[in-house]
Amino acid sequence: MTVVPDPAPAYPSSTTPLGRFALARSGDVDDARATVANAFCRHQLAPLERHERFEAQFNGVALGAVGVYYLDYGSAVRIDPKELDDFYLVQIPLSGQARILGRGWEVESSPAVASVLQPESPVSMRWLTGNRQLLVHIDSAALHDRLRRRLGRTPRHPIRFDPAMRLSGNTERAWVRLVRTLVECVDLLGVESENLAVAELGNTVMNQLLLSQANNYSAELHAPAAAAALPRPVRRAADILAARVGEQIAIPDIADEVGVSVRALQAGFRTHLGTTPSEYLRALRLRHAHADLTAADPLTDTVSDIAVRWGFTHLGRFAATYGAEYGESPAVTLRR
Known part of the structure; x- marks a missing residue:
């Protein structure tokens, strides 16, 4: 196997990243599992070798939509996991190896191959044993909003990344270096909130x-047209x-706020986003309803409550x- 240079100086085994932000240090499997579950x-979680000493060390912080963590179980x-509901998780081994199995794919992870x-x-x-990882937790709604801004339209499908991040490429290595920074x-x-550099x-x-x-929007993101800026009124209206999204909104008020007529705003959305302001808002609310249904408890929450919460009064x-x-009924999502 080709040895790929580490994208940034590796943390030695004696150094613990995010050591100021310890969340757990425990030899108890149940305690460690509960703390990690609370973050993710x-x-x-089950040790694989009885003769090895289980000693979990879990550090980390949430920084708004992004969280960074360090995790080492001390043994194999x-x-x-339960299916990730509302976040993406990039696992970057600092040492050791891991094997990740999904539906129809497999990643042999190491300091040369991260996993998504x-x-x-x-x-x-x-x-x-010896697999020490940096973990990057990214809120899916925030990531999709970043995608929307870059594309200049509302994406119709979730982002699907290649599960293997091979650090032989300069762009991938640069991203891992950015994480370490x-x-x-x-x-x-x-x-602290005043540390704007961190945010x-x-x-x-x-x-x-x-x-x-690599993801299902890569071709569009790297196409020359993707770099074209939206007209300022359209961009401002989309941001508003x-x-x-959770408030009562009148499109004429938005048009007035961004300084154009309703007709001009409608034309701008059709030309640059392929939709209307009302349809754009409806798509945003549908995404929030989907997120709430995915996270809801079917014993206490109902489809109608969540639908009405996001402005859908006709069930x-x-x-x-x-x-x-989404290819399924709201009730199926709620029960899953």
Whole structure:
């Protein structure tokens, strides 16, 4: 196997990234599992070698839409997560190896190959002894909003990344270097709100992942047309709609706020986003309803409550629109 130079100076085994932000240090499997689950999602965790000492070390911080973490179990383990509901997780080994199995794919992960886990894509993992990882947690709604801004339109399908991030490429290595820079800044500066450098680096990590890792929008993102800026009124109106998605919104008021007529705003959205302001808002609300249904408890939440929360008062039309977009009924999503 070709040895790929590490994209940035590796943390030696004696150095623990994010050491100021310890979340767990435990020899108890159940305690470790509960703490990691609280940061990510429910999962099964089982040591693979009885003679090895299990000693989990878990550090990390959430920085808005992006979180950075360090995890080492101290021994070989099997990890079977619940499907990721609302986030992407990039796993970057600092040392050791891991095997990640998905539906129809497999990644042998090492310091030369990171892995990308994504919503609604079940996996099973084997982390071998000595596998120390940096983990990057990215909120899916925020990432899709970044994609929307770059494309200049609302994407119709979720982002699907290649699950293997091979660090032989310069762009992938540069992204991992950026992650390590973010981790080092957090270690040095902390996460107080006034540390704008940390917040900006977190946003950059999210933006650059879209451009660095192969995904189903890569061709469009790298096409020359994708770099063309939206007209300022259209961009501002789209941002206002996204920011006020949970509020009552009148399109004439938005047009007035951005300084154009309703007719001009409608024409701008059709020309540059391929939709109307009302349809754009409806798509945003449908995405939020999908996220809420995915995260809801079917014992206490109902489809109608969530639909009405996002402005869908006609449940039949909501179910039809939802089914056309997500390929299943809202009730099926809620029960899953």
